Each structure stands twice: as structure tokens, then as C-alpha cells.
Amino acid sequence: GESVGLHLPTLSVQEGDNSIINCAYSNSASDYFIWYKQESGKGPQFIIDIRSNMDKRQGQRVTVLLNKTVKHLSLQIAATQPGDSAVYFCAENLNTGNQFYFGTGTSLTVIP
Amino acid sequence: NAGVTQTPKFQVLKTGQSMTLQCAQDMNHNSMYWYRQDPGMGLRLIYYSASEGTTDKGEVPNGYNVSRLNKREFSLRLESAAPSQTSVYFCASSVDGVSPLHFGNGTRLTVT
Numbered sequence: 001g002e003s004v005g006l007h008l009p010t011l012s013v014q015e016g017d018n019s020i021i022n023c024a025y026s027n028s029a030s031d032y033f034i035w036y037k038q039e040s041g042k043g044p045q046f047i048i049d050i051r052s053n054m055d056k057r058q059g060q061r062v063t064v065l066l067n068k069t070v071k072h073l074s075l076q077i078a079a080t081q082p083g084d085s086a087v088y089f090c091a092e093n094l095n096t097g098n099q100f101y102f103g104t105g106t107s108l109t110v111i112p
Numbered sequence: 113n114a115g116v117t118q119t120p121k122f123q124v125l126k127t128g129q130s131m132t133l134q135c136a137q138d139m140n141h142n143s144m145y146w147y148r149q150d151p152g153m154g155l156r157l158i159y160y161s162a163s164e165g166t167t168d169k170g171e172v173p174n175g176y177n178v179s180r181l182n183k184r185e186f187s188l189r190l191e192s193a194a195p196s197q198t199s200v201y202f203c204a205s206s207v208d209g210v211s212p213l214h215f216g217n218g219t220r221l222t223v224t
Contacts, residue, residue, distance in 0.1 A: 034212055043116075043202050043215030044155070089154060091213075098143060098162050098209035099170065102155040 012109045019080045021106045023073040023090035030092040034100070035064060035075045038087045047075070047088075077108075085110045114138055118203050118216035125193040125223045133188040133219050135203030143209040144186035145170075146178060148199040149218070155202065161186055162209055193223045 013019045025033070031052035036044035050057045050064045050073075057064050063076040073090050087105040094101075119134045137144065142163045147155040147170075157170030161180040175197060177189045186205075190197060200220050204213040 032210055041217070043204075043217045044213075046212045046214070049212055091155075093210060098160055098168075099157060100145075100213060101157070101171075102147075104152060104154040 009104070010107045010109070012111060013080050015082060015110050015112050016079055019075075019077040019084070019108060019110075021075045021077075021088050021108065023075075023103055025071050025073060025090075025092045027092065027094060027101075028068075028071065029094050032093040033064070033066060033073050034091045034093070035062075035073075036089045036091065036102075037084075038089065038105070040086075044089060080108075080110050082110045082112055084108060116203055116205055116214050116216035118201075118219050120219060121217070122220050123222070125190075125221065127194060127223060129193050130189065130191050131193065132190075133201055133203075133221075134185070135187065135216060136185045137203075137205040137214070138184065139205060139207075139214065140183070141205035141207050141214070142183070143206040144180065145204040145206070145213065146176075146186070146188045147202045147204065148172065149202060150199050158188065158201075193221075195223045197221065198223045 034049040035047040038044045048059045048064050050066050061078045065074045087107050089102050089105045091100045091102045116137045145160040146158040149155050156172050159178040161167045164183045167178050179187050200218045202218045204215045206213050
């Protein structure tokens with residue numbers, strides 16, 4: 001099946017800076033995308049999602065951008081805090097529904 | 113509201129032993145999923161159940177069976193455990209298969 005990949009496995013940022021985590025997907029039939037945060041010893045937690053009829057969606061301190069032309073997804077975290085340190089995954093869902101494919105994850109470390 | 117509950121949290125098996133991982137959700141979700149998470153490989157879908165009474169294979173179904181016991185419960189069975197099945201197993205649910213997944217906190221399984 002198709003897989004979702006991430007450009008960078010690790011990312012370190014200074015507290016207060018903005019973070020950008022990237023994700024590439026290869027299946028043009030995917031029409032729904034989700035970003036998850038996973039802290040050590042816990043299950044992934046939903047952060048934000050976006051459907052393919054949108055280019056941008058904003059939440060609290062987070063923004064997801066979708067570029068369907070190059071099959072690229074990004075998560076922007078504003079004013080990164082120590083509590084944002086975690087592994088971040090993107091997931092894609094084919095328009096047939098039910099099957100979510102996950103990337104390998106990016107580990108974000110926030111330096112106080 | 114407990115969300116998605118998985119039991120047990122930890123398990124050690126010997127090669128060839130069998131066991132069942134339990135999962136229950138109290139959100140009245142229709143779709144349920146089993147994923148495994150290995151270092152550097154993200155989450156991979158084992159089996160899913162789009163609705164009560166149906167189950168389907170995901171990316172890595174070999175060596176596993178599932179049962180959708182009712183709308184709340186979805187169990188994963190290893191009939192003859194192998195060391196390659198050492199992993200962290202996550203159960204998840206979704207309202208309808210095209211909405212965000214809600215994850216449990218995982219079962220860490222070691223097969224020796």
C-alpha cells in the first residue's frame with residue numbers, strides 16, 4: 001500500500017520559537033489528513049485534521065497546511081513550549097475510508 | 113468518560129503461547145482498529161472493524177485474529193506468539209472511519 005513519510009526524524013527548537021514539521025504523502029487518492037502527538041508511554045493524541053478541499057486549517061497554536069500539488073503536509077506550532085516535546089505523526093486516509101496510514105514520526109525536542 | 117481502554121498494559125509471552133488483547137470504547141464509535149508500533153516504523157494497521165459484525169485485514173494481519181464482540185469491544189488474538197510480534201499494540205476507534213482516531217494507551221508485548 002501507499003505510505004506516508006516524514007522529511008526529518010528529529011527536530012530541536014528553542015522554547016518560544018515556531019516549529020514546522022513536514023510530511024510527504026504519495027497517494028493522490030488520500031483526502032483526509034490528521035496530525036497526532038505521542039508522548040512517551042501514551043497513545044497518540046489528535047492535534048488537528050484537514051480535508052482535501054482545504055489548504056489551511058488553524059487550531060490553538062497549531063496550523064496545518066496542505067499542498068496537494070506536491071503531496072505535502074506540514075504542522076506549524078507557534079511559540080513552542082516544553083510540553084510540546086513529543087513524537088508527531090501524520091496520517092492519511094484514502095477516500096474509501098477506514099484505513100489510516102501513518103508516517104514514521106518526527107521527534108520534537110524543545111530546548112528551554 | 114474513559115475513551116478507549118486496553119488490557120493488559122504489559123505482557124510477556126514465551127514463543128508459541130497464545131493470548132488475547134482486549135479493547136473497549138465507550139464513545140459509541142462504529143469503527144475500531146488494531147495497530148502495532150515498532151521503533152522507527154510508525155504505526156501499522158493489523159485489522160480493523162468498520163462496524164459491528166465486520167472485520168477486515170490491514171497492512172500486517174499475518175499471525176493475528178480479531179473479534180468484534182459487540183459495538184464496544186474489539187479483541188486481538190495471537191494464537192502462537194513469535195518474537196517478531198514483540199511490539200506495542202494500540203487499539204483505536206473512530207465515529208465512522210473518516211473521522212479522527214481515538215487511541216488507547218497501548219499494550220507492551222514481549223515475546224521471548
